[in-house]
Amino acid sequence: MSESPTSWAIEKEARPVSEIKDHQIVTPPFIEKGAIAFTDSTVVSLKTLDPSAEIMYVLDDSTWQNYTKPITIHNAGDLTVIAKKGNEKSPAVTTQFFKYDKDLKITLNHSYANEYSAGGNDALINGMQGTKDFRSGAWQGTQDQDLDALIDLGKSRTLNEVRVNFLKDQRSWIFWPKTVTFEYLDENKKVMDQFVKSLPDTGKEEVAAIHSVTSIPKNKRVRYVRMKATTYGKLPDWHLGYPFDGTAWIFVDEITIN
Known part of the structure; x- marks a missing residue:
């Protein structure tokens, strides 16, 4: 170092540059x-x-x-x-x-958060499966509401199995619902069969996990399938959100009908 100025880098060609010439980086499409x-x-x-x-x-x-x-x-x-x-x-x-099946039509009798829409109403029947990361864009998130979704199969069909997935990540206030109900309806929307399942407690574990609920209809000829899920509601007293009157989210993805 010197207090006297030098002629270093006065000329443009002498100035240091940051440039890759030998191994060009090509970005993916x-x-x-x-x-x-x-x-x-x-x-x-x-x-x-x-x-x-x-x-x-x-x-x-x-x-x-x-x-x-x-x-x-x-x-x-x-x-x-x-x-x-x-x-x-x-x-x-x-x-x-x-x-996914173009004959399937879904009606949601609840609302979802815009930031967790997963692309809109058809997100639950479009075949895209969510991962354990709730930010993946495939999960549909709802808070302070029970879920109520009605799927029109287009015509009476023979069903072997119906399945739905839920995510838990209690660090992000995402809890499994308390119960899940499948109702199987005929052409006149009369309930022919019903399946009710209680889900495991979300628990204090700081891990993300997916829980699948599977139902096998007793009456094989079905026109409509209704899926309902009961929200966990107010966060438990051990949760960091409890003092702020926090309520749990439900993250649901993909009602699969086989």
């Missing part, structure tokens, strides 16, 4: 448009941050193709994409697509 869950088909548009990069894709186990126009996907499966520039290529990114 991303989905610009297109639905992940669909009933008939979805049209997917891909894009890269670098317009000069080449995009390649593969559907399931087929062969790699150059991306030149939007891709129409008709069936559930995986779309894997990469970007290439010269001899360098990006990491591969895979997105799972879901196809």
